[in-house]
Amino acid sequence: MQAHLEKYAEGEMILIDKSYQWTSFDVIKKIRNTIGIKKVGHAGTLDPLATGLLIICTGKMTKRIQEFQDMPKEYRGAFFLGATRPSFDKETPIGETSNIQDITQEAILQAAGSFAGEIDQVPPVYSAIRKEGKRSYEFAREGREIELESRKVRIFKFEITRIDLPLVDFILVCSKGFYVRSLARDFGWKLGCGAYLDELRRTAIGEHRVDSAMTIDEFVSSVKT
Numbered sequence: 001m002q003a004h005l006e007k008y009a010e011g012e013m014i015l016i017d018k019s020y021q022w023t024s025f026d027v028i029k030k031i032r033n034t035i036g037i038k039k040v041g042h043a044g045t046l047d048p049l050a051t052g053l054l055i056i057c058t059g060k061m062t063k064r065i066q067e068f069q070d071m072p073k074e075y076r077g078a079f080f081l082g083a084t085r086p087s088f089d090k091e092t093p094i095g096e097t098s099n100i101q102d103i104t105q106e107a108i109l110q111a112a113g114s115f116a117g118e119i120d121q122v123p124p125v126y127s128a129i130r131k132e133g134k135r136s137y138e139f140a141r142e143g144r145e146i147e148l149e150s151r152k153v154r155i156f157k158f159e160i161t162r163i164d165l166p167l168v169d170f171i172l173v174c175s176k177g178f179y180v181r182s183l184a185r186d187f188g189w190k191l192g193c194g195a196y197l198d199e200l201r202r203t204a205i206g207e208h209r210v211d212s213a214m215t216i217d218e219f220v221s222s223v224k225t
């Protein structure tokens with residue numbers, strides 16, 4: 001078994017298909033415990049309610065984490081129109097609701113078309129961004145209002161793939177530092193009805209695709225065999 005694990009100490013890239021409600025750190029912790037080394041990191045966080053591709057690096061491969069983080073990310077997901085949530089996803093209860101009977105397919109497609117290229121995006125307050133020495137989500141969970149600065153991010157592709165109101169399915173390719181939850185909020189603003197992120201799956205990071213990834217259970221089994 002020890003010889004079998006030496007490759008991870010030397011340096012490996014592991015593609016993991018993260019499960020729903022697992023944090024990215026949960027995955028790191030499980031892999032560390034499985035292979036018995038501490039030098040393990042990931043190239044880009046996924047929210048607990050999102051699933052899909054995590055690139056995990058061990059040993060010397062951790063030096064390439066920044067390289068992987070800089071690669072475009074591909075997502076597939078769904079927006080829920082006509083309601084808002086403080087976290088912009090299903091982590092928090094619904095706040096406000098509105099009527100979407102007058103929202104047309106044309107309006108949805110036009111709204112999507114307005115998001116292209118480099119845009120200014122304000123991150124969600126329910127995020128790990130540091131503000132005044134604390135994580136932004138800590139302020140949010142304490143009920144304190146804070147303002148986060150907008151940042152430049154880029155959309156390479158944003159396509160509506162299905163409309164079945166209140167759900168709108170999409171495929172998105174974007175730059176690092178992009179918050180799909182913020183896109184849900186902004187999409188709802190654009191339509192004047194509010195929206196939140198109902199579902200999200202990361203399908204690719206650069207040329208690496210989730211189709212080639214293992215679940216965490218599959219990885220654990222592969223190490224033990």
